Amino acid sequence: MTVAHDARLANEAWEAYYRAQATIARELTDADIWEGLLTREYAVLFALSSEPEGLRITELGDDVLITQPGMSRLIVRLEARGLVERVDDAADGRARRIRLTPAGLDTQRRVGAGVARHVTEALGRALDHDQIVMLRDLSLALLAGASGPSAEVQQLAMRRNLS
Secondary structure, three states: OOHHHHHHHHHHHHHHHHHHHHHHHHHHHHOOOOOOOOHHHHHHHHHHHOOOOOEOHHHHHHHHOOOHHHHHHHHHHHHHOOOEEEEEEOOEEEEEEEEEOHHHHHHHHHHHHHHHHHHHHHHHHHOOHHHHHHHHHHHHHHHHHOOOHHHHHHHHHHHHHHO
16 A cells, blocks of 8 residues: 555544544533533543542643633532532642532432443444444554643543543
């Protein structure tokens, strides 16, 4: 295969992957499972669900791919709903961490169950078990091959979620 064919194939694969992910993400966003949460708000609850000591706002923003100012506004909204709280950082007295409240953990679990059902249904409509395993493995390989600070954060989050 020539370089031109490799480039064309790679770009066709990327476009198909991107369009499939975007279509399923839109379907998920439109589903009646969010209990009034925005998808990014749920993403914060999900990220915090595996971090009992909480995360700093910058760590959370890197994990959820939101800028620090955007994350700060989002945290204020979640605090007002009683879903997260700010606590002192034991490792750095000047810093604060964001962690789930009991209500936040309960909300994350309920909404997460709906998300999991919807994703299972969406993938199961088009793929069999072996194809879903292959999709997972190929996605993990793409993530492992990515570089830069964002890739490192996402690789760490994936390792945390797979354990």
